[in-house]
Amino acid sequence: MLAVLRTARRLAPAAARSASRRRMTAPAASEKVEKICDDVCQLNVLELKEFLDLFKERAGLSDADLQGGGGGGGVVQVAAAAAPAAAAPAEAAAEEKEFFDIKLTSFDAKAKIKVIKEVRALTGLGLKEAKEVVEGAPSVLKKEVKKDEAEEIVKKLTELGAAAELE
Template sequence: MPLLTTKIPRRPLLRLLSTASGGTTAIESRDQKLNRIADDLLALTKAEREDYSTLFRHKLGLTQWVLAFGLNAAYATGPASEEKKEEKTAFDIKLEKFEAAAKIKVIKEVRAFTDLGLKEAKELVEKTPVVIKKGVLKEEAERIVAKLKEIGAAAILE
């Protein structure tokens, strides 16, 4: 994969040294201008710096390079673009609390969907709040949470 490089033209040192006094004022004004720009950039907020960065890349025509090298698409399209959020597919079921009268029912339900023995399920339920199952599909997780709520436990999806 070729690297993106920019050649910066350099003036020979002798040419800079041999310039007349008129040439030094041009250099000084150029330095002053660059210092002013640098000061202005440093005074920007974080959001303004991100917007400026995007605009600068766009003005330089680097948007196709950003996409080609797999960098963040927000830089290529600008700050007004909406990023696509991936929807979560695997959830963890967390047992928050349960009613004391429903403890046996909760243990039985936990055993039913975790394949744990009676002792392990009892120890797991007694550690509340605890994640009781990880990496469950959304439909199955919602069904399990609904069943736990029905028997008197409070469970959430994470």
């Protein structure tokens, strides 16, 4: 037992030196990042809060994005979250929408019964609920419908005397 304690005492300073070396070596950063870091480190607490609020607003981040999450790397998580936030509008414009909401905007009074029957068939609602939906136009009939199916439904509603659109 005494030998184990002596060995632990001899190894402790070496382990501490090794840990301090690991902390001292950080990955090399660009001059721009070094300057930003120096500027941020010179801010007082109130200025730092203002900076973080402005950064969150411009990067489109929430408080949850800035949380460390226990695994460390809070700044890395912020940078990783900011990149997709900036790229999302470009991707959304490039992709075509696949799913649509079907909205009943109006109907012909003469075709009201036919439209109510079709709404019942589409939504599975009872007669009273379907009537309320039709009379409450504009209202969304179905959500997240594939494009082909949604276009068929709008076409059918139009033939019956209703006005519908895809959102």
